[in-house]
Amino acid sequence: MPTLSNFYNIQDASNHNTKDDCWIIVDGKVYDVTQYLDDHPGGDDVILAATGRDATEDFEDAGHSKSARELMEQYYIGEFDTSVPISTKKGFSEKFKHLKNKQYLGISVAVVGISVVVGFLYIRKK
Numbered sequence: 630m631p632t633l634s635n636f637y638n639i640q641d642a643s644n645h646n647t648k649d650d651c652w653i654i655v656d657g658k659v660y661d662v663t664q665y666l667d668d669h670p671g672g673d674d675v676i677l678a679a680t681g682r683d684a685t686e687d688f689e690d691a692g693h694s695k696s697a698r699e700l701m702e703q704y705y706i707g708e709f710d711t712s713v714p715i716s717t718k719k720g721f722s723e724k725f726k727h728l729k730n731k732q733y734l735g736i737s738v739a740v741v742g743i744s745v746v747v748g749f750l751y752i753r754k755k
C-alpha cells in the first residue's frame with residue numbers, strides 16, 4: 630500500500646541546523662539526526678557542517694557501511710522537495726549578473742568617450 634510522505638524543501642531543512650535540532654538531506658531524503666549526533670562515530674561536527682544543504686556527496690565520501698545505512702532509516706522524516714531552488718547559489722549569480730551589467734555600461738561609456746576624442750582630434754588635424 631502506498632504511504633504518504635512529508636516533503637521538506639531546502640528552507641525547511643535550513644531551519645534545523647543546530648546541535649539541538651539537526652536535519653540532514655541525503656539522497657533525496659530528509660533525516661532528523663538530533664538524537665544521533667552524540668553517537669555518530671564520525672563525530673557531530675561533520676554532520677553539523679553538512680546541514681542546510683544536500684549532504685549526499687559528503688555521506689558517500691565517508692564510505693558508510695551497510696549497517697550505517699540501515700541505522701539511518703530510523704531517523705528518516707520525509708522526502709526532499711527540490712522544487713524550491715537552493716537560494717544561495719541563485720543569489721550569488723544574480724549579484725554577479727548585476728555586476729556584469731555595470732561592467733558592460735562602463736565599457737560602453739569608455740568606447741563612446743574614446744570615439745569622441747579620436748573624432749575630435751581627426752577634425753582638428755584637417
Ligand code: HEM
Pocket residue numbers: 653660662665669670671675676678679684687688691692693694695696697698700701704
Ligand atoms: C543518519 C545519518 C548517519 C548515520 C546513521 C551515520 C552512521 C555512521 C556510522 C555507523 C559510521 C561508522 C562507520 C560505518 O559503519 O560506516 C559513520 C562514520 C562516519 N560518518 Fe556517518 N552517519 C550518518 C551521517 C553522516 C553524514 C551526513 C556525514 C558527513 C557529512 C557523515 C560522516 C561520517 C564520517 C566522516 C565517518 C568516518 C569516521 C571514520 O572512519 O573515522 N556521516 N557514520
